[in-house]
Amino acid sequence: MAGELNEAVVAAQAGDEEAFRFLYRRLQPGLLRYLTALVGAEAEDVASETWLQISRDLPTFTGGEFRAWTVTIARNRAMDHLRRQRRRPSVPVPVQALSDLAGDADTAERAGETLGTEAALELIATLPPREAEAVLLRAVIGLDAETAGRVLGRRAGAVRTAAHRGLRRLAALVQRHDPPPTAVPSATPPRPRADRSASGTPHVGPADGDVRGNR
Numbered sequence: 510m511a512g513e514l515n516e517a518v519v520a521a522q523a524g525d526e527e528a529f530r531f532l533y534r535r536l537q538p539g540l541l542r543y544l545t546a547l548v549g550a551e552a553e554d555v556a557s558e559t560w561l562q563i564s565r566d567l568p569t570f571t572g573g574e575f576r577a578w579t580v581t582i583a584r585n586r587a588m589d590h591l592r593r594q595r596r597r598p599s600v601p602v603p604v605q606a607l608s609d610l611a612g613d614a615d616t617a618e619r620a621g622e623t624l625g626t627e628a629a630l631e632l633i634a635t636l637p638p639r640e641a642e643a644v645l646l647r648a649v650i651g652l653d654a655e656t657a658g659r660v661l662g663r664r665a666g667a668v669r670t671a672a673h674r675g676l677r678r679l680a681a682l683v684q685r686h687d688p689p690p691t692a693v694p695s696a697t698p699p700r701p702r703a704d705r706s707a708s709g710t711p712h713v714g715p716a717d718g719d720v721r722g723n724r
Contacts, residue, residue, distance in 0.1 A: 518575050522567055529567075533560065536576065539650045540583050546645050547587040555590050559583040577656040580646065584660060632682045640675030647672045 514535065520528035540559065545552040562582050570578060636644065646657040646668070654669040661668060 514575050518567075518570065522570070529564065532575075536579055539576075540579065542649050543580065543645050544583055544587055546641065547584070548590055551590060555583070555586050558586045558590075562586065574652070574656050576650060577652055577660055580650055580652070581660050632679055635682065636675050636678055640671045640678065643668050643671035644675040644679075648676075 514532070517528040517531045517535075521532060537556065537560075541552055541556050544555050544559070548555050559579070559582050563579055566582070642661065643657065646652050646660060647654070650657075652660065654665040654672070657672075658665040658668045
């Protein structure tokens with residue numbers, strides 16, 4: 510993937526519009542999930558601002574991890590948006606946001622693999638913000654700890670620890686909220702219909718299809 514991205518970046522810097530569309534298709538889903546975790550329903554608008562800046566600043570990109578560069582722009586745009594809204598970032602993620610959440614290869618929990626989309630959202634919202642963002646950058650965007658640390662302005666060890674703790678919390682929550690298997694109801698044979706005559710004596714009609722002629 511890194512090789513394809515690097516080739517597309519070079520081509521896009523040379524003015525290849527198809528290469529830029531390739532970058533957009535490859536990176537937009539992860540960026541949108543990440544931004545949704547930061548700004549909620551305004552993620553689409555912030556993503557549009559992000560890609561406008563990416564297209565404007567692409568000629569100045571001089572190499573390195575292109576995904577980290579785009580995520581840094583997205584995070585800066587999200588922080589600007591939150592400052593304009595005068596509220597702190599949260600993790601109010603809608604149902605579709607973490608559909609592809611995967612576990613961290615450095616941990617044994619791999620909690621995301623056992624979570625349905627809606628359950629994942631309910632559980633990720635309970636994580637402390639630092640842990641939630643670390644999990645998003647590691648598991649959703651796919652950055653390594655060093656690159657994620659540069660995006661967040663933290664040490665790689667701190668990011669790795671936050672992601673590890675977040676996934677451990679998710680694993681514990683999965684075990685705590687794992688629903689019991691649904692019982693399959695047993696089939697009950699139909700009973701014959703019983704009609705009562707005026708005298709009160711039950712009268713059982715013939716079964717469907719059982720027509721007897723008078724002799």
